[in-house]
Amino acid sequence: MKLVTFDDGQRIGVGRVADDGVTVLDLGGVFGRRTLLEVIEEWDRLEPVTAAAGDLPVVPAPRLLAPIPQPRRNLFAIGKNYRDHVREFGRSGYDSPDRSEDIPTAPVVFSKATTTVTGPFDDIDPHPGVTSELDYEVELAVIIGRGGRGIRREQALDHVWGYTIANDVTARDLQRDHKQWLLGKSLDTFAPMGPWAVTADEVGDPTALVVSSTVNGEPR
Structure with missing residues (x-):
């Protein structure tokens, strides 16, 4: 649905x-x-x-609008979540602190403030007085339905209500200069989301999904 x-x-x-x-x-x-x-x-x-x-x-x-226009807590995200991106990011000069091309041995977790969320067709505020180096990354967003903690791996998907699409917009210069990710990830409108949320039963196996992004019709 x-x-x-x-x-x-x-x-x-x-x-x-x-x-x-x-x-x-x-x-x-x-x-x-x-x-x-x-x-x-x-x-x-x-x-x-x-x-x-x-x-x-x-x-x-x-x-x-975004399916969930006002989340109750920050969006939690996994950085360096595929091999090509790890290598590209390690060479970019924006990584912090180690600027490594090695595959992480544990998930790299960061968050985006709730105020980053905006609609799927809304303009992104480029914040020209704050940043001059914007980047974008298409992401599969997981919507948690049933809460919990200490959840076993084999039970994890039981807590997923559904999925949507998000654009993880980043001010790379802030990320580099402040040597952490929160500020560069959390400017207003930096998480366009949607257009819809799809229930987990309709998606089936999320590992079979493909996400893609285009800029002016050009695949990126």
């Missing part, structure tokens, strides 16, 4: 993407005023109702 957060000019609501991949159906009659984040928290109860809902009204000309 593909769910979105939309603005129709009168309110912000949660919708379902129709089978044509374009039309947005209004789930206000099912979810009331709940945000998608609140829907995810009640998913065990709401999913059967959502799946059975028929004759949903179409949202005319919706503006799609």
Whole structure:
């Protein structure tokens, strides 16, 4: 199931993407005023109702926002998460502190502030007074549904509600100069997200997914 957060000019609501991949159906009659984040928290109860809902009204000309416009906590991300990127980044001069091309032996974890999140089609603020070296990276974003800690590896995917796409925008000069990642990753609008969130059951095996990015139609 593909769910979105939309603005129709009168309110912000949660919708379902129709089978044509374009039309947005209004789930206000099912979810009331709940945000998608609140829907995810009640998913065990709401999913059967959502799946059975028929004759949903179409949202005319919706503006799609990030599926979760205001996360409750920072986005957690894994740096150096594929081999070519590790080598490229190690040679770039932006890495800190070791500027190494070696594959990490443990995940490199950083976070992005909640205020980085913006809509999938919104402009990114380049912050020209703060940075002059912007970069971008397409990422598969994992949406956690059921919380926990000390989770065993074989049980990890049981806690995943679904997935979306994020653009990890970075001010590389801030990352280099401050010798840490938080500032360069966390300027406002530095995490465009969406356009929709896809439930884990529809995705299946996430390792079979392919993500890609283009700039003015050119693959990057």
